[in-house]
Structures are given as C-alpha cells and as structure tokens.
Amino acid sequence: MSGPRTLYQKHIDSHTVCTLDDQGHVLLYIDRQVANEYTSPQAFSGLREANRRVRRPSATLAVVDHVNPTSPKRVAAMADAGGALQVSYFQENCNEYGIELFNVLDKRQGIEHVVAPEQGFILPGMVIAAGDSHTTTYGALGAFGFGIGTSEIEHLLATQTLVYKRLKTMRVTVLGELGAGMTSKDIIMALIQRIGASGATGYAIEFAGPVITALSVEARMTICNMAVEAGARGAFMAPDDKVYAYLADKPRAPKDELWDQALVSWRELYTDAGAQFDREVELDAAGLEPMVTWGTSPDQAAAIGGCVPDPMNERDLIRRQDLQRALRYMGLEPGSLLSDIQISHAFIGSCTNARIEDLRDAARVVRGQKVATHVRAMIVPGSTQVREQAEAEGIAQVFIDSGFEWRQSGCSMCLAMNDDVLASGDRCASSTNRNFEGRQGAGARTHLMSPAMVAAAAIRGHLTDVRCMAEEA
Template identity: 65%
Template sequence: MSARTLYRRIVDAHVVRPLGDAGQVLLYVDRQVLNEYTSPQAFAALDAAGRSVWRPSTSVAVVDHVTPTAPERSERTMVVPDPARALQVRLMHANGERHRIAVYGMLDPRQGIEHVVASEQALVLPGMVIAAGDSHTTTHGAMGALGFGIGSSEIEHLLATQTLVYNIMRTMRVEVSGRLRPGVAAKDLVLALIQRIGADGATGHVIEYTGEAVAALGVEGRLTLCNMSVEAAARGAIVAPDDVLFEYLHGKPRAPQGRLWDQAVAAWRRLRSDDGAVFDANIAIDAGAIAPMVTWGTSPDQGATIDAAVPDPAHEPDATRRRSMVRALEYMGLQPGQRLDGLPITHAFIGSCTNSRIDDLRAAARVLRGRRVAPGVRALVVPGSTQVRAQAQAEGIAQVFAEAGFEWRQSGCSMCVAMNDDHLVAGDRCASSTNRNFEGRQGPGARTHLMSPAMVAAAAVRGAITDVRPLLSH
C-alpha cells in the first residue's frame, strides 16, 4: 500500500464499503454529539419512519445554543423565554429519554458548548470519526480525530445506522515553522491562514497542521486552529496525536483507564501521516512573521494585522471580491485607509467554541489584571462549560474579570450566534473572540471584529481595538 496521510488512514479504518467509483464510501462514525437546534427534525423523521437509534451509547446530547447565560445557574434563571427555542430544549430531553441518549441539560454539571464538552469529557479520542449537526465539528481534529459537520437528514441516517454516505476529501498540509511570538496566539495563526488562502481556500480539503509551532501549542490552541478551519471551507482539520494530547486526555472522564490507557497510547502513537505521504496542497507559514490579527469585514478572511489599515476595494482585481469588500465596508461603517488600531468599540465578548477554554481565559486575565474596562464599553466573558467556569473561579480568574468590570456569566454559546438573550443591536461594534463576523451574526446590524481573547481584553480596557503586546510588557 502506498504512503497515506493521517486523514486517509483514519478514513480507511472506518470504511464499511465503497460506493461506486467516485470516491464515495459508507463511513462508520464512532461518535455523534447532538444539540437542541439541529436534532429535532432528525428525531421527528426517525420516529415518523418507525426507526430506532441503533447505538444510543455513541451519542451525547448537549443543550448549548439557546442556553441563558445569566450569572446564576438555577431552575429560576435557566428559563428560555422564546417559545420555539424552549420547545427545542424540551424535545432534546424527550428524545434523549425515548432513545436512551445521555443529555447534558442546562443544569447538568457537565453542561457547556458541545465542542468544549466533547474534549474535556474525552468523548473524542485519537483515531475516531465524529460527526455532528454543527459546522464547527472540525474542532475535534485537535484530538487526533476526524470531525465534520452534517445536516439534519444526515443526522437521521447516522442515528439509525451509525454510518454516513461520505465523499473522500482532498488533503492540505499546513506546515507552521518557528514559534509564535509573545502576544500572538493560535487565533492569530488561523486568521492569518484564512486571510491568505481565502474563505474558500480549503474547499473540498481536510487540513493537517504540522510543524514546530503547532507542536508547541497546547491542545486548547490546537482546538482553536481546527475549529476555525471551517471558515476557510475545510471539511475537516487534524493534528497528529502526541504527548501533549496524551497528557491532556489522561484521567478525563471518558478516557481509557489503567492498562487500557497504556494500550490506547501505544496505538495512538502510530496515528500519523506515513513518511512520503503526498498531500494535494501544501501551505508553508512562518509563525514568527505573524502579528495579532483583527477582522475588518464580514467574512473571516477579511482581516489584517493590528498595525494595518482597512484595504481599498479599488485595488482588488477580482470583481466578486471587490463587491464583497465594498458591501462589507458599508455594513461595518469603515472607510478605506482607516486604521484598525484605535477604532472605538461598544462591546467586548470573550466566549464561543473557538476561545472559551481555560487557557483562553488565562490569556485574557493576564491583560486585565490591575486594569479596568473603559467607560462606555460593556464587556462579557462566557466560559465554554460549567467545568471551565468552576476551574476559572478556583484559580482566581473570575475575580480578575469581575474586578476589571467584565460580566462573569454562565456557560453557553451566548453572543457567538445570538440565539439567546445575549445579542447586540444595530450599530454596536464588538471586539469578539468568536469565529464568525457575518452580517447580523451577533444581532441585526451589529458589527463584529474577530480577534484573540487577549486582544479582546486589550480592546475592552482601551475602549478601542488595540495591539495587546504593549499591555503585556508591563
């Protein structure tokens, strides 16, 4: 057999049978994480057809998108006021009970954003295939697994058969040499990649991240890389498992224990691309050349370094991109040549499945310690899970946020997607650690600038988008 990429090795190990000659296969899926807003249709179709869930133990359901993030978590505060979304939550619990699927509800101590919960509970392990009804399922490639998002009809098929009809993707290697400089994070790296290759630059590909800079990242930084790879249209992203990952997984609730752990690690060490494996595309990045990134437009690829100015659409040769730039600048209320550094904000938000883990909160707290949020700025921090929140409180990080003037909230998707009470209004400008800056993503007419958690903290205290690095030097 010829040398294979890690992606192909995982896929090949999960093929039930080929389907024709067009690179389509029936793929076995090890794990599915369900959420309250994409699963009801799938369960309804399943029930209408008189089918049952074939392997309930492989699925876990998490309530996250519509969850209130009020500072107190109780039966009194965890009430979804919108009737349609409240129904989604009730259906999630009813379907879980009917089909014997574990549900992490709003009062469950394991509750959180699905892509945070899956890694901290070790629901995803190296070599697995995971699918879920959310595009950011690519996140789980940081666990040495293959993760991808699926639609509601595919969720139904997966629940009934534990398989999916799957098109084998092309592969892209992104090799990141050197080391990230102080004040530069995984979020900056992935935003720089997306800016370089475009929002469609990885269409039809699964990315494998390699190189010294990737190896130096903690698992949570790798989760950020894989999470946002979908913003370049990647259908998956992966980092080969190593000792950093094994240390992260050891002792987690769903990880193997005792002798099984040792056997698992021995097998996981063999999960890597073969020597001589050929990728369909190769991208080389110098980590040392990356500076803190900020988006200026309404697509994650419309970004620039903090020391740059808003670009002029007149200099863009591609007509489609030029039109997109013009529309983005109009929506964002910006002018060509305007400096990003110093642009005033009204809101600062730290959270989402991209940047709400404990390392993200630690990075922001380092900036905030001894400082205060600027007058006129509303700042919120929403931990990615109840467990992250508890850990931050135990470490004193929650106190740092509170003393700085941030609202310390309960876990949930919150202002990433504005499906609960956390949202902006037209004209608000938000420094955000989230993954998408689409029109209306944080609320109709709201303007979103993506950046790292540390950069959000810096913007909050300055009252304007600013370079975090000077704040870290003293």
C-alpha cells in the same frame, strides 16, 4: 490503499464499511456523535415518523448549548418560548431513545465542542460527526471530525454510518516561532486571510510543523475549530504526548490496561514518510502579528498595525464589490487605522476561545485594569467546569473587578440565538469564529480576534495591539 498514507487516509480507510462508487463515495462508520438542541429536532422527528430506533445510543452525547440563557445565575426556566420548546423536545427525545443528556442544570453542561473533549468522549483515531460545522475542533486530539446536516443526523442515528465522499488533502506546515503576545488564533486567522474563505473547500487539512507541536492541546483546538472558516471539512493534527497527557485524567478516557492498549494504537496515527498531499502550504509564524477582522468574512482580516483596505485597489470587480459591501456594513473608511476603531462591546466566549487557557490569557491582560466606560464586556465560559475552574483560580474575580460580566456557559453571543444579542450599529471585539452580517445581531458589527486582544480592546475602548499593553505594564 497500499504505499505511504496520510493521517486523513488512515482515518477514512479504517472506518470505511464499503466503497460505493469510483467517485470517492464510501459508507463510513462513525464512532461517536454529539447532538445539540438546535440541529437535532427534525432528525428525531424523522426517526419517529419512520418508526426507527437509534442504532447505538451510547455513541451519542447530547448537550444543551445554543439557546440556553447565560445570565449570571443559572435557572432552567427560559423566557424565550421557542428556545424552551427546543430544550424540552430535546429532553423528550433523549429520554425516549436512551441518549445521555447534559441539560442546562447539569454540572457538565457547556458548549458541545468544549464539553466533549473535557469529558474524554473524543479520542485519537475516532471519526466523529455532529450537526455543527465546528466539529472540526476534535482534530486537535488526533480524531477526525466534521459537521453534517439534519438529514444526515437522522441517518447517522439510525445506522451509525454516513455516505461520505473522500476529500482532497492539504498540509499546512507552520514554521518559525510565535512571538510574544501571539496565539493560535492569530495563526489560523492569518491562514484564512491568506488562502481565502474558500481556499480549503474540498480539503481535509493536516496541521504540522514545530509551531503546532509547541502549542498546547487547547490552542490546537482553536486552529482546528476555525479551519472550517477557510472551507475545510476536516482539520487535525497527529496526536502526541501532549494529547495523551490531556486525556489521561478525563472521565471517559480508557483506564489501566485499556489505556496502555489504546496508546499502542494511537502512536500509529501519523502521516507516513513519503505520503503525498494534494496541496502544501507553509506559514512563517515569525512574521505574524496579532490579527483582527475588518469585514464581514473571516478572511477579511489584517494585522492590528494595518489599515482598512481600499476596495479600489482590488482589480477583480466581484471581489471589489464584496469589499465595498463589507465596508458599508461595517461603517468603516478605507485607509483608517484598525487600531482607531472604537468598540461598544467586548465578548470572550464560543467553542473557539472559551477554555481555561483562553480565560487565563485574557485575565493577564485585564488584571488591575478597568473596562472602558462606554464598553459592555462579557465573559461566557465554554463549560460549567471551565467556569468553576476559573472561579477556583481567582480568574473570575479578576474579570469581575475589571468590570466584565461573568456569565454561565453556552454559545451565547457567538450566534445570538439566546438573549445575548447586539443591537444594530453595535460594534463588538469578539473571540468567536464568524463575523458574518447579523451574526451577533441584526445590523451588529463584529471584529474577530484572540481572547487577549478582546481583553485589550475592552480596556482601551478600541481595537488595540495587546503587545503594547504588555510593554506599558
């Protein structure tokens, strides 16, 4: 492609093996993939039945994260027979095909989208695919990541390529300056609320602007992670000095001469002046307030100072019915204050918000405070390394002293695939990425928000503007 190109176009052009048709389909080379025990079994079974080998075993990193227990003391044994079978079959497959595995007891274990960046397995300019929709997280490092299905996992393992259709491009420019108590979670939730849960379907989003530049790398990961909740199949930022500093000491990052060579290449990863996007969106950070969801879709959200909406104000009949169903499921009345919503549980974890910076933010809120007596509060670090770092910094003790459960790493209550499950009617303030019906347990009700907002809700016992707590302190 001649002329100015977007960063997305540079990623795809540099990895296109050949063009397959005039509809945008290409054969795309994939640099690396991350596998987990939940979405990979059928892919490995397919390889075995077809008598195929894994093309590049070193390009795959395998991590147990979805089904493993997160009880405070880590053990390999699992009470759930189905989960235990998935983990043992995963181990068997990795052994047979020569794939490196971070198993339950490995010191590097954790949620795949936390572990892969902290190991330096993801680098700028790479194209990454994995059997998890939140593979978009890696865009914060200047890579291009996207989720794939089981049949695609099998094809990728066998060939190191995928049949891929080029996406349209969207640039989201975040202007202004974030106010006190505001986080990257509020930025992405505000965007999803504005453009809708399908507003970026068919697009790859590039995030830009002074607010994005000012964010830490971990904060950028939160934005790229949740962009998929607006329908995007890719999200990224141009890499910069913050990214390079983040990667410099990672175990698998290039060293010495290779690092210098890599930097030269990485500094070319930006959208050219004059490059055209299919859609442009601007977001003013200065006007944002802490966000919470009230419904059963990530776009059913509002500022904490607002009210539960009235479906009768919605003219579109289908949308009105969706709102009515959401409120019935959530047990909420139109017009009630969001800050009056009582919770029974508080959960800080997930690939969206369980990194060390997230835990530091939450710890600042709960220090010297106690969890409300009617609330069960849990912290599930994103990785074993994050857990150990939090313990070394004294953060873990802050949570324990406040009444939080301090647990082992894993996906946990983000999707309730292990024994961390809510009961029907439970209401949870959660730092996760999805609030679908039954996501955290059948009949359970989920309100998404930043880790600091979850911490504030845990202390007060109801949804709370974390900025008010800071003022009172």
